Amino acid sequence: MADENNTGSIAAAVAPDADVKASAAKKKRSPRRRKAAAESGRAVSEAPAAKPRRYSEQERNEKLKLIETQVAEGKGTLRNAIKSAGISEQTYYQWKRTVKPVEHRAEKPLPAGEELADLVRLEEENQRLRKLLVEKLREENAELRKRLGLD
Structure with missing residues (x-):
C-alpha cells in the first residue's frame, strides 16, 4: 500500500518539474540569421565551372x-x-x-654493336663478382657462428 509518511520524494519530484518549465520558457529564441559569407559561398558553387583549356x-x-x-x-x-x-x-x-x-x-645515344658487347661483358663480370662476394660472406658468417657456438 501507499506509504503516507514518504511525502519528501513527491515534493522533490514536483520541484524539478517546476524548474524545467521555467527554464524551458527562458530558452525560446528566434532562429539565427545566415551569414553573408555563407550565402556568397553558395552562389559561387552554383555557378558553372569554366572548362579547362587543353594545349597541344x-x-x-x-x-x-x-x-x-x-x-x-x-x-x-x-x-x-x-x-x-x-x-x-x-x-x-x-x-x-x-x-x-x-x-x-x-x-643519350644508344650503344653501338661493340659498346653493346662491352656492356654485356661488364654485366657478366658483375654477376661473377657478386657470386664471389656472397660465397666469401657466407664463409665468414659460418666461421663466426662456429666461434660463438650458435650452430
Missing part, C-alpha cells in the same frame, strides 16, 4: 620558350613571365617536368 604539344613548347626568353632577357621575373603567358605556375612546372626527361633521352 606545340602550344606548350611555344609558351615555355616564350617564358624562358622573357626571363633570360631580364624583362621580368619568372612569375610575371608565367602570368603573361596565361598559365598558372603549377601548370608551368608540370609542363617543364614533362619536357625535361624527353630532352635527356634524346641526348
